[in-house]
Amino acid sequence: MGREGKHLRYSPFVPVVLSDRTWPDMEISGAPRWLSTDLRDGNQALPHPMNPLKKLKMFELLVDMGYTEIEVGFPVASQDEYEFVRLLIEQEKIPDDVSISVLVPAREELVHRTLESLRGARKATVHLYNATAPLFRETVFGMSRTEVRDLAVRGVRWTTEYAERKLPGLDLGLQYSPELFNETEPEFAVEVCEAVMDVWQPGEGREIILNFPATVERSLPHVFADQIEWLDRNLSRREHRCLSVHPHNDRGTGVAATELALLAGAQRVEGCLFGGGERAGNVCLVTLGINMLTHGVDPRIDFSDLDHVRRTVEHCNEMLVPPRHPYGGELVYTAFSGSHQDAIKKGFDALRRKAADTGLQADELPWEVPYLPVDPKDVGRSYERVVRINSQSGKGGVAYLLSAMHGLDLPRELQIEFGQIVQAESERSGMEVAPDRLRELFLREYLTASDLTSDLTSSSPSCDKQLTV
Ligand SMILES: CC(=O)SCCNC(=O)CCNC(=O)[C@H](O)C(C)(C)COP(=O)(O)OP(=O)(O)OC[C@H]1O[C@@H](n2cnc3c(N)ncnc32)[C@H](O)[C@@H]1OP(=O)(O)O
Numbered sequence: 470m471g472r473e474g475k476h477l478r479y480s481p482f483v484p485v486v487l488s489d490r491t492w493p494d495m496e497i498s499g500a501p502r503w504l505s506t507d508l509r510d511g512n513q514a515l516p517h518p519m520n521p522l523k524k525l526k527m528f529e530l531l532v533d534m535g536y537t538e539i540e541v542g543f544p545v546a547s548q549d550e551y552e553f554v555r556l557l558i559e560q561e562k563i564p565d566d567v568s569i570s571v572l573v574p575a576r577e578e579l580v581h582r583t584l585e586s587l588r589g590a591r592k593a594t595v596h597l598y599n600a601t602a603p604l605f606r607e608t609v610f611g612m613s614r615t616e617v618r619d620l621a622v623r624g625v626r627w628t629t630e631y632a633e634r635k636l637p638g639l640d641l642g643l644q645y646s647p648e649l650f651n652e653t654e655p656e657f658a659v660e661v662c663e664a665v666m667d668v669w670q671p672g673e674g675r676e677i678i679l680n681f682p683a684t685v686e687r688s689l690p691h692v693f694a695d696q697i698e699w700l701d702r703n704l705s706r707r708e709h710r711c712l713s714v715h716p717h718n719d720r721g722t723g724v725a726a727t728e729l730a731l732l733a734g735a736q737r738v739e740g741c742l743f744g745g746g747e748r749a750g751n752v753c754l755v756t757l758g759i760n761m762l763t764h765g766v767d768p769r770i771d772f773s774d775l776d777h778v779r780r781t782v783e784h785c786n787e788m789l790v791p792p793r794h795p796y797g798g799e800l801v802y803t804a805f806s807g808s809h810q811d812a813i814k815k816g817f818d819a820l821r822r823k824a825a826d827t828g829l830q831a832d833e834l835p836w837e838v839p840y841l842p843v844d845p846k847d848v849g850r851s852y853e854r855v856v857r858i859n860s861q862s863g864k865g866g867v868a869y870l871l872s873a874m875h876g877l878d879l880p881r882e883l884q885i886e887f888g889q890i891v892q893a894e895s896e897r898s899g900m901e902v903a904p905d906r907l908r909e910l911f912l913r914e915y916l917t918a919s920d921l922t923s924d925l926t927s928s929s930p931s932c933d934k935q936l937t938v
């Protein structure tokens with residue numbers, strides 16, 4: 470087949486019919502329940518899965534950030550996985566307000582061993598899954614719809630019966646996922662979930678989490694939202710079930726799909742910090758959370774030291790977060806280009822003026838600085854790197870840095886003149902002009918030898934002091 474024919478090998482996604490959808494008129498007004506699956510879906514996709522010590526580091530990070538639902542692993546996958554669950558329980562590492570879950574496929578011996586890993590825990594959720602989509606029914610299981618539904622039902626029975634018989638002290642929760650939900654006929658997904666609920670009997674104080682994964686993302690985000698609204702309308706026992714989503718990011722639209730799913734009625738979101746996980750990853754919990762923050766909605770997660778979060782995730786995953794990753798990437802609070810820098814400088818100047826006029830601190834004022842969708846300080850970044858100078862930069866950026874890093878406020882004429890000198894330097898070197906080099910250039914250009922020993926060289930105020938007027 471020639472280059473032209475490649476697309477013919479793929480078919481468009483078949484959407485659920487929902488012409489009276491209501492989700493486009495909804496708003497996200499509060500945080501959903503979050504579940505971090507860094508220690509399971511994230512971990513299972515790593516070239517070097519985390520050892521128990523690394524898992525503990527990640528677990529403690531998640532707890533510190535405020536995640537109260539954490540999928541801690543797939544205990545039957547490996548000895549390390551099993552041992553980690555034992556470590557959490559035996560060393561009493563699970564805070565009272567944190568609920569752990571463990572994943573297991575609907576296979577009897579695996580369910581039993583998974584439950585054994587929970588021995589001694591006061592409460593824990595077993596997360597049971599089996600694929601329900603046609604391709605998997607036919608290719609992976611070789612089963613009919615009825616057989617696949619019965620597999621799920623048997624999985625719940627194995628779980629409840631073992632727990633009742635062998636683990637009487639365990640306050641057991643249940644989560645069920647029809648894997649590849651997004652590719653499953655919607656009415657069949659409902660049939661399986663209803664059958665699962667018939668066994669579990671959700672009721673007062675006995676919730677069931679029904680988790681709908683876009684296991685391999687294939688549709689546009691609004692199609693996923695339609696699927697979620699359709700489900701919410703068609704599943705019974707609304708008051709005792711939690712409708713959860715587990716989006717992946719194969720098309721690069723995992724965040725959008727999740728946000729639309731929240732509009733459509735999803736109550737809980739599963740994802741990973743910085744989008745770890747299989748293939749193109751799970752939906753990124755950092756992006757989702759800070760997207761909420763920047764819309765004035767409290768995500769109920771602490772992102773105030775995002776560099777620490779990033780470093781810990783990089784350490785545990787042995788993978789780097791890309792410098793352009795939303796909110797957390799190294800470069801996302803940095804402007805190199807002149808017009809961006811000029812607007813940022815003017816934004817900071819305006820903020821400073823407002824602070825002086827109102828007598829408030831700058832960080833008490835509404836955040837309105839062009840090109841910076843979030844105050845870097847709200848995620849633990851400083852203002853030092855918001856402007857960096859290279860050949861794409863302009864006088865505004867140079868003036869910003871001289872003022873912020875060296876306490877030099879240049880008049881406009883001088884900004885224009887010195888901007889050209891810096892431009893010539895960066896074009897000559899092809900490199901970034903660092904703040905120290907900027908100072909050197911300024912001194913060389915405008916000060917005499919005797920000036921060089923003056924105060925200017927010895928007392929450059931720090932950038933943050935300048936900006937937190
Ligand atoms: C979408 C997801 O992320 S699902 C989670 C995926 N994560 C993992 O797989 C990580 C941990 N997994 C493992 O360690 C192993 O796969 C185990 C321990 C679960 C099973 O290992 P093995 O017994 O060696 O089997 P294998 O890995 O080849 O799994 C395939 C078998 O499980 C069956 N299977 C797969 N999923 C399920 C399920 N949810 N319920 C029941 N059976 C299942 C397959 O049909 C196949 O059975 P077959 O051998 O009779 O054809």
Ligand SMILES: CC(C)C(=O)C(=O)O
Nearest residue numbers: 598646648649682684
């Ligand atoms: C087990 C399920 C929830 C899963 O990880 C997926 O389908 O991606």
